[in-house]
Amino acid sequence: MNSPESDLAPGQASTAPHxxxxxxxxxxxxxxxxxASGAKVHKLQxxxxxxxxxxxxxxxxxxxxxxxxxxxxxxxxxxxxxxxxVRATRDAPGWLVLPADLPLVNAESLRRVADALxxxxxxxxxxxxxxxxxxxGFAASCGDALxxxxxxxxxxxxxxxxxxxxxxxxxxxxxxxxxxxxxxxxDLARAEALLVRRRR
Numbered sequence: 078m079n080s081p082e083s084d085l086a087p088g089q090a091s092t093a094p095h096x097x098x099x100x101x102x103x104x105x106x107x108x109x110x111x112x113a114s115g116a117k118v119h120k121l122q123x124x125x126x127x128x129x130x131x132x133x134x135x136x137x138x139x140x141x142x143x144x145x146x147x148x149x150x151x152x153x154x155x156x157x158x159x160x161x162x163v164r165a166t167r168d169a170p171g172w173l174v175l176p177a178d179l180p181l182v183n184a185e186s187l188r189r190v191a192d193a194l195x196x197x198x199x200x201x202x203x204x205x206x207x208x209x210x211x212x213x214g215f216a217a218s219c220g221d222a223l224x225x226x227x228x229x230x231x232x233x234x235x236x237x238x239x240x241x242x243x244x245x246x247x248x249x250x251x252x253x254x255x256x257x258x259x260x261x262x263x264d265l266a267r268a269e270a271l272l273v274r275r276r277r
Contacts, residue, residue: 098171098191098214100138101162104131104149106176114261123265125180126272130259133180137254140184143173143191156226163223171195172223173212174232181254181268181275182211190214190248199244200236203255210255 104121111120121131138145148162159174166172171194173187186203193201194214201214215223215232222235239245257268 096170097143098173098194099166099169100141100143100145100173100175100187100212101159101166102134102138102145102147102175102177103155103158103162104147104177105152105158106155106178108178110260111262111265114263116262116265120259120265121177123259125259125265125269128180130180130265131177134175134177134182137180137182137184138175138187141187141191142184143187144169147177149177154227154229155231156228159232160224160226163220167220167224169220170217172215172219174215175212176258178259179211179254179257180259181257181271183252183254186250186252186255187212189250193246193248197244197246199242199246200239201246201248202236203248203250203252205250205253205256208256210250210252211258212255 108120116123121129123130125133146162146166148158150161152158152161163172173190175182190201190203190212191214194216198216198218200219203210213232213236219235223232226232236245253271257271259265259268
């Protein structure tokens, strides 16, 4: 399976103020590690407390009030997915790259990264207790490089170049959801336990 089924058209995007960065939701991956862990469905279709993973991620994105773009067409690698999404939203003042398998990310975390990006002129990277998370924010100046990405390593080379130039802003957040991605059935169970604790 190249991309999960959903009730959203491929490449669907929201309408929101044009002075805000666009959240790019990456949903093109095959989810091979999840299937290899014993799953019977794509990880974005898997149920987390009764709700599909992708739906939970999109609920947070919508709640943030930021414009967003769902990239769920088949691509050979994460680089191509990011590039396609950036090309589709080329007039954006910046981008927040968010893998779709982060169903517990908080809308407030998205807004905080967006706010930090507005004054950075470079790259914004959120951390939870020392672990790098998502979304990673990229200023408009990164647009050409993002639109030319290929391969499976995403935007790591852009991040490294900005780190070398001192243009990366680190943010420490208290949202465990920014590092709670779903790659295996064990990850799904751990995320469900965290969600249950949040709802108590």
